[in-house]
Amino acid sequence: MSVNSATDRPFLEVKDLTVRFETDDGIVQAVSGSNFSLRAGQTLGIVGESGSGKSVTSLALLGLHRTRSNAKVSGEIWLDEKELVTATDEEVRKLRGGKMAMIFQDPLSAMHPYFTVGSQIVEAYRVHHPSANKKVARERAIDMLARVGIPQPERRFHDYAHQFSGGMRQRAMIAMALVNDPKLLIADEPTTALDVTVQAQILDLIRDLQEEFGSAVIMITHDLGVVAELADEVLVMYGGKVIERGPTIDLFQRPQHPYTWGLLGSMPRLDREVRDRLNPVKGSPPSLINLPDGCAFHPRCPYAGRNGDRSFKEVPVLIGGAHSVACHLPPDLRNKIFQEEVAPNL
């Protein structure tokens, strides 16, 4: 996982990505103005709770909102020198499952119940390799099943998703995503539905396959542990916005945003002594139809008033270098609060 030389452009570059849904209740601001980039061979972790916009971001990358007539996507998505927001449906379709592929949270519902697992992988291969005959595609599918560690792949090829165990099913899902050697793999909560020992197997598999295929990976998760294990860089999302971004080690050692502090404070950790009490973020996540004025986090932020009333009026922008944050607190004050009030309780 070496960082490429500074001269080559990032493989994926997202600029000011915004996704809105028009609903009967109003306009849902699912993602507002996200910026991030990713180099080949690197892993980007996107962390956030439900409604933070992390899954919507990933679906936007694949152009999967195009089939929803009420979705409006704007901004720029550059994948390997090609802009995707303005590309035609057909152009994006050819990239989907080819150059970029996705694995989903619940492999049981993400696989068609009436088609065999093998035939679904064959289908994924042949749509991007129209000249490949059935036999070649079948061999390729069986080969992929074997590579993701499914025993007896020739036999399992003919099984249906419901005949697989949870872990094997997610392996098959990964085989299907990787069948066309994607350069970008998006994993949306790939282990959330799995048991912890199986989760360890799957994360290990993703890590190994990434080394083998050299693809870029976007790991979307609510679990900071998963991010800490896999990601080179982390985005923290809240209320549809990226509120903190930084190299993984930096972000965990010197988290900048009060929401990130809250996430870390909420987690009981096996690698620390047991704390008397957890320090959760108070309140609940905001409605994306009716975001609070100013900083979307201010109603839940214990420090919102420490720097005048800017937090209540002005939307903070993501500023900083490699490690940037969208917060109105001045850096000195923020560091002081973190050192004195937050860090001792983590």
Add this chain to the structure above:
Amino acid sequence: MSENLLEATGVQKHFPITKGLFRRQVGSVRAVDGIDLDVRSGETLGLVGESGCGKSTLGRLFTRILEPTAGKIVFEGQDITHKSVTQMRPLRRDVQMIFQDPYSSLNPRHTVGSIIAAPLQIQNIPTPQGLKKAVQELLELVGLNPEHYNRYPHEFSGGQRQRIGIARALALRPKLIIADEPVSALDVSIQAQVVNLLEDLQNEFDLTYVFIAHDLSVVRHISDRVAVMYLGKVVEIADRDDLYKNPRHPYTVALMSAVPVPDPVRRDRAQRERVLLTGDVPSPINPPSGCRFRTRCWKAQDICATEEPPLVTRLEDPQSHLTACHFPVVSDEVVAGRRPQPASA
């Protein structure tokens, strides 16, 4: 030692499997297969294990929503193993349950007020201050706005719905609450709020909890004692700190090492020390002979296939506690994981 609120002895729950033309019983799912477990008054007992280990079934046996196939369950000195629904009714006051899914465990057509009031009405509990007032007090107790008693479940967020579930369980002032994965459907920050609430309520009302979860970190945080389950058996049980500092059963070791550590600096070390179990959990219909974990255990020897290890404390090991293993892990043992590394790491 505090006294036992609930005692389970040799408890089994087998679900029959039928097959063929005449629906003969061809086998059974041995969800819970011989468990001795006491719940001490005032404690929080954590039950951990992966899906299919029987922890939820055991929780339902404790509340007698399910009837055991064999064994004995005693609650406050009363044998409740085979009590009928009617006989159980008075005991329902003392034992309540909180469920995982706050979306499906609340009737969407009833107001929050009537959901919380239902146990009071069913049990004919007198409410001197009036039913509405009683409900509002409960809402306030769990951190909800008492003015919202007329709203419907869908008007609340997931975390708030779980609070409603807790208020309902609390209405009868029970002694024992079985919480089955109460926070696993919730977001991280909300999870912590609910965990804190459960702890506060325990202190205020002297509650005893059986806390069932697959998340080892949450269980460690909230529990006084923890039992680890695998394929219908308790494989290890100890006080929280003993168990997490000195796990003795290879399965417990593997389970703990599999939890991702939210510390990227220790990433490589965590991966090195990780015990990657191979394969899947065997079927509870036909569990392996002898020790059930042997098929995935790196320490397994011949005896593990022939003799079932009893749940005992080994006297030669000072940090030992009840463990069902022929070859328990000892402290500082280099675990034969997937990435063996020199001890200097």
Add this chain to the structure above:
Amino acid sequence: MLAYIIRRLINAVITLLVVTLVTFGIFFGVPKITGSDPALLYIGKTADAASIEGIRTKMGLADPILVQYGKFLKGLVVGRDYSSGPDVIHCPAPCLGYSFKTDRLVTPTLLADIPVTLSLAIGAAILWLIIGISAGVISALRRGTLIDRAVMTGALAGVSLPIYFTGLLASAIFIYWLEWLPQGQYVPFTENPGEWFVQMLLPWITLAFLFAATYARLTRANMLETLGEDYIRTARAKGLRERTVIGKHGLRSGLTPIVTVFGLDLGALLGGAVLTESVFNLRGLGYQALDAIRANDLPVILGVTLIAAFFIVFANLLVDLVYGVIDPRVRLS
């Protein structure tokens, strides 16, 4: 799978037995209790006591009800003999007895009616499947648009307007006003396929309108549900063309529930489409049933009921078996 089929078959036979018991009980048992006499229905109220007694003996109406039922069952399975004094008349299996009105065997009469009902049901079914499913799919894919609303309004009209209204309206428009279709009578397919088709067209359209409406609504709802499934998102994420996503992955599960409903609807129709047949003067099972009810012709009513029940039970059985084939989760569990 074999055990599943056998279990279903046994269930079907038991259901049919229960149906015969109940219908027989209603038609021959209940009158006995209430004091009205099937023999009187047969011969007419003016008959003298001797002839009534003769009928009773001939038809076996004097026997205890369970014995009568036993003989009836035996008739169904192996046939039975009716004797009035010297001459013995054999009624071959499946024997449903004699019509009170025409004094003819019920079974052949009803068998002769089946082609008419079959023509009507099958033709209409083909029409409504094509129209209903395509309208439903289009509606689901164009949800919220003008097309969707038009289809759903049409469907609402279809389910709420009764056959005798739409049927008469259609006749008025197409036969008498536009004069696109000739007046006439049912012609068997074997006699003149062209004429058969022309004569059946209006009944088909009328009946299909009603069912197509239901199927359009059902298909739309199923498709909308299916299109929201995770595996549809996966199919798109694989880069499949939209027509493969909809046509293969969507339809495969979106239409599965239609199989159930279709089986039951067709089964029920084969037992006679009473309203359509009477509106268009088609002498099928439904028409026969109506006639028989008017004339208190108990054996015929019983016969039609049993045939209808047979078709429904048979359709149910078929649906279960088809389900086992199309849904691997049923087949393999």
